[in-house]
Amino acid sequence: MRILLVEDNLDLADSVVQHLRRTGNAVDHEADGLNALRFLEHERYDLVLLDIGLPRMDGLSLLAELRRRGDATPVLMLTERSDIEDRINALDVGADDYIGKPFDFRELAARCRALTRRRQAQAQTSSLVRIGPMLMDNAARRLRFGDRTIDLPNREYSLLEILVGRLGQVVSKAEITNRLFALSEEAGSNTVELYVARLRKKLPQQFLRIVTVRGTGYLAETLRDCAQAQPSGGAHE
Template sequence: MRILLVEDNLDLAHAVVQHLRRTGNAVDHEADGLSACRFLEHERYDLVLLDIGLPRMDGLSLLAELRRRGDATPVLMLTERSDIEDRISALDVGADDYIGKPFDFRELSARCRALTRRRQAQTSALVQIGPMTMDNAARRLRFHNRTIDLPNREYSLLEILVGRLGQVVSKNEITNRLFALSEEAGSNTVELYVARLRKKLPHDFLRIVTVRGTGYLAETTHGSGMAHD
């Protein structure tokens, strides 16, 4: 998942960024509303985590501007736990959800996953493709009764490809969704992760095909459909 955090408390921002990156997300950070507003004119994210009390442009004004220009990116507002008026205002302006500070990082991660599932019309974190099960909450892959261990970045790559099963995903899109702008991603980095992932997948069921000059696609070898439990 590619996430933009807009938060002016640098200690909190650092902790959130580190937590979300450890769980396999590509996370960028902006510390004021106006910079984030300008940044979002040319960058696209799966989710925006938006504080309300921001310098130069407050979070509610930024959210209103995003919705005014037709940006439907899911927004999770970060609010003070006791301020019910801010929560109501955020929902009225177009926020998809809110979480009160201080928050538990596990709850933050769960709300992030729920919002992206909602956008993809999924009702559960479990994705079933024939005998293969992806538990996106636990970030665990099982094939028949065997667990396949994947590091977070490889699991994220599998999520991207399986989310568009049978369709080509460009290398540029994969790079943008796997890595934050502040992270170094060389020209061969995506190829390296694809190669690692290929070695661990059940080759007789799911394969990753290279579409030369374009990107990659995941496909099942037996035409199995995908279901969400």
């Protein structure tokens, strides 16, 4: 998942970023509240981790402004363990959950997963996506074809989620890059192609394939869809 951490304690921020990246997430960090608000006008995230005490704009004001402009991105507030009023205010303003400092990184990761599952459940009644013989369990991040389980690393599973979420439609390379990688990560021009190639090798080609649309991006299609009209914007490979 793509996460924005807004935290002015740089030592804590570095530890959180490193931990979440090790579990396969794309994480960006911003230490200034006002900068973070401006940043969120142009970038889309699956989750925001938001501290309350921030320079120039505190976390509660930032959250209130996000909700005022209709941004429903899940927000997990980082609060001091003793500040009960801050927790209550955060929930009243529109926070989805909070965690008190100091926190265990395992609990933080679990709360992040719970919030994203909750949002997926609101978007669809189940975290299970079935397409013919393929079953994606997005909560467990597990892929099955018939009675066979296919093990995918986090980023390859995320790539499959992106493509299957727009089955039969072209997803641009730029969108895939933005959703797979943090802005601070080195994602070269061939990085997306590398992940696509890895994923292709693991998918049963007799049912699902990933098609390159030259100059545009990629699309996932099942064999029963292959005979349909080709999308505009480039030629299939």
